[in-house]
Amino acid sequence: MRLYPESASSQLEFETVKNLLASLCRTDYSKKKCAELRIHTRKDFINRELRQSYELKLILLQQQYFPNDFTLNISKDIKLLSIPGALLTGEQWLLIKKLTESIGTIFRWFDQERRISFPALTEVLSNSYYEKAIVAMIDEVLDDAGVVKDNASADLQKIRMSLYKRRNELRRMFEKVIQKMAKAGYTADIDESFSNGRRVVAVFSEHKRQVKGILHGESDSRKTAFIEPEETIELNNEVFALENEELREVQKILRALTARMMVYAPLLDSYLHMIGEFDFIKAKAQLAVNMNANLPELADKAQVLLVDAYHPLLYLYNKESGKKTIPVSISLDEKSRILVISGPNAGGKTVTMKTIGLNQMMLQSGLLVPMSPLSQMGIFKQLYIHIGDTQSLQFELSTYSSHLMHMKHFMENANGKTLFFIDELGSGSDPNLGGAFAEVIMEELGRKHAYGVVTTHYLNLKVMANHTQGIINGAMQFDELNLQPMYKLIIGKPGSSYTFAIAERIGLPKNLINRARNLVDEDHFKLDRLLNRTEQDLQYLEKEKKELHNALKENEKLKKEMEQVMNKEKHRQQVELLKNQHLVTEDKLVYLKDMERKLKQIVLDWKKSDNKQEVVKNLQNLLFNQKETIVVNKLAKKVDKQYKELNQPIQIGSLVKLKKNYQVGEVKEIRGKRAIVMIGSLPINVDITDLITVEKLPEKE
Numbered sequence: 001m002r003l004y005p006e007s008a009s010s011q012l013e014f015e016t017v018k019n020l021l022a023s024l025c026r027t028d029y030s031k032k033k034c035a036e037l038r039i040h041t042r043k044d045f046i047n048r049e050l051r052q053s054y055e056l057k058l059i060l061l062q063q064q065y066f067p068n069d070f071t072l073n074i075s076k077d078i079k080l081l082s083i084p085g086a087l088l089t090g091e092q093w094l095l096i097k098k099l100t101e102s103i104g105t106i107f108r109w110f111d112q113e114r115r116i117s118f119p120a121l122t123e124v125l126s127n128s129y130y131e132k133a134i135v136a137m138i139d140e141v142l143d144d145a146g147v148v149k150d151n152a153s154a155d156l157q158k159i160r161m162s163l164y165k166r167r168n169e170l171r172r173m174f175e176k177v178i179q180k181m182a183k184a185g186y187t188a189d190i191d192e193s194f195s196n197g198r199r200v201v202a203v204f205s206e207h208k209r210q211v212k213g214i215l216h217g218e219s220d221s222r223k224t225a226f227i228e229p230e231e232t233i234e235l236n237n238e239v240f241a242l243e244n245e246e247l248r249e250v251q252k253i254l255r256a257l258t259a260r261m262m263v264y265a266p267l268l269d270s271y272l273h274m275i276g277e278f279d280f281i282k283a284k285a286q287l288a289v290n291m292n293a294n295l296p297e298l299a300d301k302a303q304v305l306l307v308d309a310y311h312p313l314l315y316l317y318n319k320e321s322g323k324k325t326i327p328v329s330i331s332l333d334e335k336s337r338i339l340v341i342s343g344p345n346a347g348g349k350t351v352t353m354k355t356i357g358l359n360q361m362m363l364q365s366g367l368l369v370p371m372s373p374l375s376q377m378g379i380f381k382q383l384y385i386h387i388g389d390t391q392s393l394q395f396e397l398s399t400y401s402s403h404l405m406h407m408k409h410f411m412e413n414a415n416g417k418t419l420f421f422i423d424e425l426g427s428g429s430d431p432n433l434g435g436a437f438a439e440v441i442m443e444e445l446g447r448k449h450a451y452g453v454v455t456t457h458y459l460n461l462k463v464m465a466n467h468t469q470g471i472i473n474g475a476m477q478f479d480e481l482n483l484q485p486m487y488k489l490i491i492g493k494p495g496s497s498y499t500f501a502i503a504e505r506i507g508l509p510k511n512l513i514n515r516a517r518n519l520v521d522e523d524h525f526k527l528d529r530l531l532n533r534t535e536q537d538l539q540y541l542e543k544e545k546k547e548l549h550n551a552l553k554e555n556e557k558l559k560k561e562m563e564q565v566m567n568k569e570k571h572r573q574q575v576e577l578l579k580n581q582h583l584v585t586e587d588k589l590v591y592l593k594d595m596e597r598k599l600k601q602i603v604l605d606w607k608k609s610d611n612k613q614e615v616v617k618n619l620q621n622l623l624f625n626q627k628e629t630i631v632v633n634k635l636a637k638k639v640d641k642q643y644k645e646l647n648q649p650i651q652i653g654s655l656v657k658l659k660k661n662y663q664v665g666e667v668k669e670i671r672g673k674r675a676i677v678m679i680g681s682l683p684i685n686v687d688i689t690d691l692i693t694v695e696k697l698p699e700k701e
Contacts, residue, residue, distance in 0.1 A: 029276025049366025
């Protein structure tokens with residue numbers, strides 16, 4: 001993105017955001033990348049950066065562990081690895097091993113499920129692979145402390161075995177010499193020491209000539225001399241020679257390991273970059289968590305649709321102070337490209353501009369932004385800004401001359417991919433003349449299809465925004481009663497500067513205020529007063545709208561609660577009906593079983609009895625006697641106690657009893673030979689012949 005002027009990044013405080021991001025970086029790679037953070041204009045690149053930050057933010061919010069603990073910069077060690085004939089020490093190999101193991105942990109963390117869940121983060125691994133042979137080759141030569149193992153080579157094992165034996169011999173011989181000298185009273189308080197890697201005896205200086213050996217030196221006080229005894233000189237020489245031989249063999253082994261690992265130098269360098277890349281993404285994700293930032297919808301065109309957007313730094317400051325930050329919502333598109341914001345001083349006009357500009361710069365640099373995820377943000381190729389006094393002493397320009405120089409650059413270079421911000425357009429000159437120039441500048445920027453925000457106190461610009469296509473008005477709300485800015489942007493109406501209202505509230509003499517009013521053009525004064533009254537009416541309507549919204553929410557809540565109660569009651573009635581039907585079914589089963597038993601008895605009687613006529617008579621009584629076919633069950637008894645049968649025709653509204661299952665209900669509709677009976681809350685379609693009119697009996701006390 002092209003910025004104008006060069007200080008635009010600092011004026012919009014993007015450098016402060018970069019410093020906050022750098023404080024969250026742990027590796028030198030990520031800190032360097034943060035310092036070189038660029039504002040891009042390619043959608044695919046921006047989208048990838050945003051997706052990576054968003055996915056890692058989700059991991060942090062879910063409190064999942066992400067294995068990115070390696071933070072050391074070993075780029076010099078890896079570079080040395082690629083040089084033929086180079087040698088890396090044991091400590092350097094341990095760092096390379098730790099780097100490789102950390103990469104292995106990351107590859108294992110990205111299992112199949114996580115690769116599907118976090119596709120953008122998986123792209124960081126796409127051009128690399130985990131090589132376990134690196135750790136195996138290091139473990140083959142070095143132990144956990146970075147010391148070359150004895151079995152790294154046959155020669156080293158032989159040398160160290162000899163060295164072990166000679167050191168033991170030297171120790172035993174040295175102990176005998178010390179005991180001998182101690183008995184003679186030659187040794188000082190310190191029995192032994194080392195000089196140039198050789199074991200020496202500390203003796204009093206007056207006895208140094210009585211001890212045969214090599215004098216290595218004396219103490220600062222000249223009271224103690226350090227002598228290598230004659231008996232241990234040969235052994236010391238052998239140990240010294242073996243130690244040098246060991247060192248040469250160790251260097252030979254490490255040089256061979258370095259040569260073998262040279263082929264993996266590019267891979268290890270990619271590992272280091274990968275670690276730094278994940279650290280950078282994690283820093284961006286942590287910054288997003290701190291700012292409550294989200295991922296808006298990204299469009300490859302010029303547009304601004306911010307929903308509940310916050311100024312990132314103001315949000316962090318108020319968060320630490322325990323204060324509330326007022327969000328801003330704004331929409332700039334092809335039909336409404338330029339927003340003219342008016343209102344009183346210190347009302348939040350400049351902060352609103354910086355909120356839009358800083359969020360746009362953050363988004364195009366791959367940082368998540370503090371706003372609703374419902375927001376839609378486009379991509380701009382140029383960002384111009386003119387905020388504050390830009391008087392130039394170097395070029396001997398006045399404030400207004402400098403202002404016009406900037407506006408000249410804006411008008412000459414602006415296009416449909418330009419986002420500009422102008423604070424107090426036309427200020428610094430005669431209001432009438434400056435206002436006229438301001439109108440011309442806005443018309444030219446609108447003709448170039450540029451997008452931007454302008455703040456002003458000029459009435460002519462407010463009027464112009466109302467009747468010029470592509471330009472809209474906006475106002476910062478102000479509490480006239482308490483003389484407090486509300487920091488809330490209202491789109492569609494211009495705002496008053498509250499000049500006389502503020503003067504009255506702070507207690508300026510009324511005669512001075514009236515004199516000032518007389519000096520102002522009457523139409524000008526009426527317009528300002530009208531804007532003042534309109535804004536207050538809008539605030540009142542907003543308050544009423546909020547109260548109505550709360551009332552509707554409460555009504556909706558009560559409606560849901562009522563529906564739940566009704567559903568529970570309906571369910572209860574259905575359960576009760578099913579219970580009753582179940583009881584009737586049980587009674588029918590009892591009746592059928594009894595009937596089966598009686599029929600079996602009749603069959604037996606038929607076989608045994610000689611009087612067949614008597615058996616037939618019993619069968620007729622069983623099958624055709626209506627009194628015996630009535631199934632007397634609990635439900636029937638209960639209904640008979642509560643209702644009395646009537647010999648009346650069935651009509652709409654009649655209380656009826658079903659003959660089959662003894663249920664009682666009210667006739668709601670008659671359709672020919674069938675009737676619709678409401679039993680509880682359920683309608684049932686029944687044949688009229690299956691119904692009997694009943695009357696409810698009075699309850700007994």
